[in-house]
Amino acid sequence: MSQSDRELASTFVPADIEAPLYEKWMKAGYFTADAKSEKPPYTIVIPPPNVTGVLHIGHALDHTLQDALIRMKRMKGFEALWLPGMDHAGIATQNVVEKQLAGQGKSRHDLGREEFVKKVWQWKAESGGAILGQMKRLGDSVDWSREAFTMDENLSKAVLTIFKKLYDADLIYRAERIINWCPRCLTALSDIEVEHQDIDGEFVQITYGDPGETQISIATTRPETMLGDGAVAVNPDDPRYKDLVGKQVKLPYVNRMIPIIADELVDPEFGTGAVKVTAAHDPNDFEMAMRHNVPMVVIMNEHGVMSGTNTQFDGMDRFEARKAVVEQLRKDGRIGWEKRPYSHSVGHCQRCATIVEPRLSLQWFVKVAPLAKAAADAVRDGRVKIEPKEMEPRYFEWVDNMHDWCISRQLWWGHRIPVWYGPQGEVLVVGADEKAPDGYSQDPDVLDTWFSSALWPFSTLGWPADSDDLKKFYPTSVLVTGYDILFFWVARMMLFGLFAMDGKQPFHTIALHGLVRDQFGKKMSKSRGNTIDPIEFMDKYGTDALRFTLARGANPGKDQALAEDWVGGSRNFATKLWNATRFAMMNGATIDGELPSTASLNGIDKWILSRLSETISEVDSLLESYEFARACDRIYHFAWDDLCDWYLELSKESFASGDAKNSQRVLGYVLDQLLRLMHPFMPFITEQLWTTLTGGESLVIAQWPVANPDHLDQSSHKIIANIQEVITEVRRFRNDQGIKTSAKIPGRFVAPAEFAPYESAMRFVLKLEASDFTPSANLQIGSVKAEFDLTGTIDVAAERARLTKDLATAKKDLETANVKLNNQGFMAKAPAEVVVEIKERLAKTSADIERITSQLNSLPAQ
RNA sequence: GGGUGCUUAGCUCAGUGGUAGAGCGUCUCGUUUACACCGAGAAUGUCGGGGGUUCGAAACCCUCAGCGCCCA
Numbered sequence: 001m002s003q004s005d006r007e008l009a010s011t012f013v014p015a016d017i018e019a020p021l022y023e024k025w026m027k028a029g030y031f032t033a034d035a036k037s038e039k040p041p042y043t044i045v046i047p048p049p050n051v052t053g054v055l056h057i058g059h060a061l062d063h064t065l066q067d068a069l070i071r072m073k074r075m076k077g078f079e080a081l082w083l084p085g086m087d088h089a090g091i092a093t094q095n096v097v098e099k100q101l102a103g104q105g106k107s108r109h110d111l112g113r114e115e116f117v118k119k120v121w122q123w124k125a126e127s128g129g130a131i132l133g134q135m136k137r138l139g140d141s142v143d144w145s146r147e148a149f150t151m152d153e154n155l156s157k158a159v160l161t162i163f164k165k166l167y168d169a170d171l172i173y174r175a176e177r178i179i180n181w182c183p184r185c186l187t188a189l190s191d192i193e194v195e196h197q198d199i200d201g202e203f204v205q206i207t208y209g210d211p212g213e214t215q216i217s218i219a220t221t222r223p224e225t226m227l228g229d230g231a232v233a234v235n236p237d238d239p240r241y242k243d244l245v246g247k248q249v250k251l252p253y254v255n256r257m258i259p260i261i262a263d264e265l266v267d268p269e270f271g272t273g274a275v276k277v278t279a280a281h282d283p284n285d286f287e288m289a290m291r292h293n294v295p296m297v298v299i300m301n302e303h304g305v306m307s308g309t310n311t312q313f314d315g316m317d318r319f320e321a322r323k324a325v326v327e328q329l330r331k332d333g334r335i336g337w338e339k340r341p342y343s344h345s346v347g348h349c350q351r352c353a354t355i356v357e358p359r360l361s362l363q364w365f366v367k368v369a370p371l372a373k374a375a376a377d378a379v380r381d382g383r384v385k386i387e388p389k390e391m392e393p394r395y396f397e398w399v400d401n402m403h404d405w406c407i408s409r410q411l412w413w414g415h416r417i418p419v420w421y422g423p424q425g426e427v428l429v430v431g432a433d434e435k436a437p438d439g440y441s442q443d444p445d446v447l448d449t450w451f452s453s454a455l456w457p458f459s460t461l462g463w464p465a466d467s468d469d470l471k472k473f474y475p476t477s478v479l480v481t482g483y484d485i486l487f488f489w490v491a492r493m494m495l496f497g498l499f500a501m502d503g504k505q506p507f508h509t510i511a512l513h514g515l516v517r518d519q520f521g522k523k524m525s526k527s528r529g530n531t532i533d534p535i536e537f538m539d540k541y542g543t544d545a546l547r548f549t550l551a552r553g554a555n556p557g558k559d560q561a562l563a564e565d566w567v568g569g570s571r572n573f574a575t576k577l578w579n580a581t582r583f584a585m586m587n588g589a590t591i592d593g594e595l596p597s598t599a600s601l602n603g604i605d606k607w608i609l610s611r612l613s614e615t616i617s618e619v620d621s622l623l624e625s626y627e628f629a630r631a632c633d634r635i636y637h638f639a640w641d642d643l644c645d646w647y648l649e650l651s652k653e654s655f656a657s658g659d660a661k662n663s664q665r666v667l668g669y670v671l672d673q674l675l676r677l678m679h680p681f682m683p684f685i686t687e688q689l690w691t692t693l694t695g696g697e698s699l700v701i702a703q704w705p706v707a708n709p710d711h712l713d714q715s716s717h718k719i720i721a722n723i724q725e726v727i728t729e730v731r732r733f734r735n736d737q738g739i740k741t742s743a744k745i746p747g748r749f750v751a752p753a754e755f756a757p758y759e760s761a762m763r764f765v766l767k768l769e770a771s772d773f774t775p776s777a778n779l780q781i782g783s784v785k786a787e788f789d790l791t792g793t794i795d796v797a798a799e800r801a802r803l804t805k806d807l808a809t810a811k812k813d814l815e816t817a818n819v820k821l822n823n824q825g826f827m828a829k830a831p832a833e834v835v836v837e838i839k840e841r842l843a844k845t846s847a848d849i850e851r852i853t854s855q856l857n858s859l860p861a862q
Numbered sequence: 863g864g865g866u867g868c869u870u871a872g873c874u875c876a877g878u879g880g881u882a883g884a885g886c887g888u889c890u891c892g893u894u895u896a897c898a899c900c901g902a903g904a905a906u907g908u909c910g911g912g913g914g915u916u917c918g919a920a921a922c923c924c925u926c927a928g929c930g931c932c933c934a
Contacts, residue, residue, distance in 0.1 A: 391866095521930095553875085558867090559930095560875085566886060578896090579900090824917080838881090
């Protein structure tokens with residue numbers, strides 16, 4: 001099909017092109033990577049969204065950046081694999097299905113474990129993974145043939161394999177520890193699944209011991225837990241309590257005698273300087289209890305209801321009990337002061353916001369110290385780079401101080417812990433392809449979801465098998481994700497990746513981006529009502545506009561604000577590009593054959609080729625260093641300012657003349673290259689424009705542009721800069737004089753010979769007619785004089801105002817330059833080229849001042 | 863308490879030693895044969911305060927103030 005048969009619609013309607021183009025790409029199999037390929041690999045694994053999730057604006061950003069990288073690398077000739085998939089999201093998914101059951105008045109226990117898990121799978125089949133379809137709308141060039149799910153057979157096998165490997169290396173153990181317990185989800189949580197928030201609580205002073213016996217006053221924010229106290233602790237250096245240490249004091253209501261112990265952990269400044277030690281319900285207390293052999297008394301059941309204290313408080317919810325205990329204490333005259341509200345930090349369940357109960361219980365843990373050390377070293381010695389580098393301290397802060405990781409969850413949805421207990425209390429880890437002996441029963445708990453997602457970079461590639469994919473695509477190239485899951489996920493992949501793959505890091509680079517916030521920079525949340533639905537914006541402005549806006553805001557590691565107006569602005573940009581391409585095609589832009597030799601080109605053509613070359617190398621290197629915002633900025637200004645506002649305007653005259661073969665070829669070339677350069681960010685519109693312009697098969701598999709150093713041409717930059725200055729000044733003059741943009745006026749230039757080739761183009765742009773006239777006004781811009789016939793008078797006041805302003809600016813510049821040149825220190829120490837520059841500036845401003853002054857003097861008096 | 867970042871035009875943000883920038887918004891003018899989702903022009907900043915280093919600081923150092931995030 002020849003170019004004349006291909007046409008662009010007169011307006012750009014994103015909805016008309018997006019879905020068909022994505023279909024085309026899928027059918028062509030462009031996104032499917034080949035493990036047998038000779039090309040160098042480039043791999044990104046997607047941060048797996050929750051199976052319960054829908055696409056939010058954060059995904060849109062994350063995916064836009066990954067897709068930009070993958071598309072660029074694919075165009076560069078890499079075997080690019082972007083591997084998609086989802087996470088089974090233990091608690092979140094179980095909650096969804098339990099809620100459904102609750103709607104029918106049932107609980108998971110009514111179904112039983114097996115039936116319930118079946119139900120979850122059924123839910124997944126019917127309503128899980130809504131996000132996958134939405135990824136297609138975003139244009140994600142992921143390899144759907146490799147889509148993975150953390151509960152897939154092979155990924156589950158990877159879980160069993162690593163569990164056994166860790167266990168055999170003594171890196172997994174079972175112990176009774178204080179863990180974070182969610183009384184609503186009824187499961188243990190790891191530290192990072194707990195969110196700390198300040199709440200208005202209370203702080204009360206309570207006296208233990210009866211009058212006449214040993215007495216001591218403690219202060220606490222959790223009075224109800226006094227029933228489980230095993231000791232009272234004071235600082236060993238606190239003189240107030242010196243005599244009491246070692247004595248016993250009677251705990252009210254439970255009437256147990258508990259020791260008063262001394263421990264460094266106690267802050268004498270805090271409260272009364274004496275604290276209660278409730279070993280089974282507080283991590284710090286647990287530590288002290290271990291040191292002093294204090295008994296650990298559990299006083300609540302798994303629902304957070306008081307139990308086993310043998311007091312009147314048994315059966316009360318923990319918060320109810322808090323009130324009741326305080327009331328009773330008050331009645332008994334045991335309360336000193338009470339501070340209420342007392343703001344302090346309290347842990348909440350990340351999934352359901354319930355206040356977490358620290359609780360002594362038997363759980364499985366990963367011993368992280370050696371793993372974390374390896375993970376830290378890999379970054380310290382540069383095997384893994386974190387971009388931007390400023391994020392490294394955060395990473396080290398975490399991996400250097402990581403606590404052992406509680407991995408057991410009292411849930412049904414997830415990978416069941418592969419530990420079997422024998423009739424004599426034997427403990428056996430049953431790996432992949434192994435079977436537990438008869439009479440053994442499996443641990444009922446499942447593993448933390450992050451346990452399986454920590455394996456993602458290699459379990460998705462076929463590990464533990466030594467698969468072709470693993471050989472070709474591991475280690476992955478870059479991990480692109482928000483800094484908010486650096487600890488949840490990224491650090492854990494480092495831990496497990498290095499361990500499982502014998503020290504081979506899971507990725508070469510970790511590229512972190514920020515969060516998307518609302519237009520005022522405020523965090524988005526449902527309660528604030530300021531969330532943005534990416535689908536809505538795609539419907540309204542097109543996917544390319546949304547992607548470009550997000551990429552343009554993506555400074556490494558920094559949050560970005562997003563406003564609807566800005567997406568509209570990107571849509572305008574897309575339309576601009578559409579129209580520029582239409583214009584180019586109408587004017588016979590060609591893509592066939594060699595570019596004409598540089599020597600045969602006019603300065604305008606040389607200039608745009610030079611600018612293109614600069615832009616290509618800048619965008620390329622910015623993209624390679626994850627500077628998405630700056631890359632987009634370069635593209636935007638090249639396309640809109642250089643190409644549309646200047647090149648096309650300055651070339652219109654020659655296109656109209658019908659004799660513009662060279663320029664037609666140059667324009668075709670520039671657009672062809674620009675569309676390639678933009679494709680990673682705006683895949684749909686560029687594909688549509690490029691295939692229409694060039695007749696090529698697809699930009700997805702087209703070659704990435706390479707800057708041509710032969711096109712760099714400084715002299716054309718100089719002349720075009722001068723021309724731009726002349727045009728801008730004349731426009732300003734016309735504007736100040738109230739001459740309509742469309743009005744043609746007689747005008748000409750008196751200029752050095754180097755401007756001669758451009759004079760007609762300049763006159764065309766400025767609507768100046770060449771004719772014989774006696775100038776009634778003129779402007780001097782550098783070495784160029786513009787003369788006009790304004791048929792009589794000019795607006796003297798306007799002209800005086802304009803010149804006066806110019807004069808002020810010039811005088812100020814002159815002053816600045818003079819100050820510098822009169823400064824001996826500057827003359828002595830500043831680099832020569834800076835001195836020359838200032839001297840040139842001085843000369844120019846002096847000339848300007850002289851010229852403007854004389855022009856002002858020659859204006860008729862008012 | 864530990865870590866970390868920010869404070870630049872009305873808003874959101876770039877800008878790591880040499881005359882302050884962008885997008886959006888604002889004002890004026892304009893339908894000129896790609897585009898009004900457009901074009902042309904304009905206005906707007908003692909770069910948080912104070913001190914220091916330097917010939918020269920928005921940038922480097924110190925300090926104060928305010929805001930934010932992560933962790934405990």
